[in-house]
Amino acid sequence: MTDRSSLIATFFPGGIPTLWCPPLTHFKPDGTIDKARIHAHLRFMRPYVPALLVPGSTSEGWELSQQEEAHLVDIALDCAREMDFTILVGILRPAVGVAKADIEVTVARLFGDAHPDPAGFHERQLCGFAVTAPKGKELSQRAIYQELDAVLELGYPTAFYQLPQITENEIAPETVADLASRYENLYLLKDTSGGDKVVTSGLDFGGVFFVRGAEGNYAEWYKKAGGLYDGFLLSSANCFPRELREVLDLLEQRRTAEADALSARVSNVVLRTLEAAGALPFGNAFTNAAKAIDHFIAWGPDADISAKIYVKSGATLPQSLLETAREALDREGLMPHEGYL
Secondary structure, three states, X not given: OXXXXXXXXXXXXXXXXXXEEOOOOOEOOOOOEOHHHHHHHHHHHOOOOOEEEEOOOXXXXXXXXXXXXXXXXXXXXXXXXXXXXXXXXXXXXXXXXHHHHHHHHHHHHHHOXXXXXXXHHHHOOEEEEEEEOOOOOOOOHHHHHHHHHHHXXXXXXXXXXXXXXXXXXXXXXXXXXXXXXXXXOEEEEEEOOOOOOOOOOOOOOOOOEEEEOOOOOHHHXXXXXXXXXOEEEOHHHHOOHXXXXXXXXXXXXXXXXXXXXXXXXXXXXXXXXXXXXXXXXXXXHHHHXXXXXXXXXXXOXXXXXXXXXXXXXXXXXOHHHHHXXXXXXXXXXXXXXXXXX
């Protein structure tokens, strides 16, 4: 099995990117995936975000059918080849025993009978699979360990996705550390819990790269500025890729006050819109908030707040949410002069 440092060097010769994104899935009125809209959105992000999780939670991955997931991954790979993205495929079906089978099905679909090594993944603009713990509040840590062990035993490049908001449990720091010591193909962990138990545990993870998915307070968590995370995998990068990249760059230049100020402005827009989105009776609050903000990033200050913006269920975002996003963008001086569309 390829050792972890060699695996990372194969995918990312210049080092693992410090800013990733789970891109939005845009839908047409008939409920089908809007490839052209996704293409335009990814082109907007690409100068600042070189790596994507597809599908992620913000992509509405938990609600997509397997056929829709496959179609979305294919769209992302088309864009990856054209724009030079790297794609981490999200395996977002957390029922017990499903992740391993889903990976095998996906590998067969993408590679046929081949058992690809890291170079084979890299040739396809892929960097492996992201898996969560199996879902279940009652699951023991032993059961979670066994599920993840079975996935890693396949030998494919793997990232863990800590998402208790969906799985109703967490992968314990000890579980991550033990599996990392046994499997060199585990190379990345995304933590969206907000509790940050793994990275604050002080355990030895053998060079696993940690990215934070929780929104807000970006500046304080960045390792190059004294924090604990190597990077970020953020829903907000759908809307603020340049600003978030600038925050990280400022921190690396030790311009902490400027980074903190910009981080606070982005956080304020995201968290205000997210709070309003959390009151909606449908969908994922992160998705709904990001789609509301993206509407103005795409169309600029004259964006139509009566426009129909669809989520997977067929529901449309209410005008009140768009007004909240617009007001927050204006207040923080983050409304673009013109959109990317």
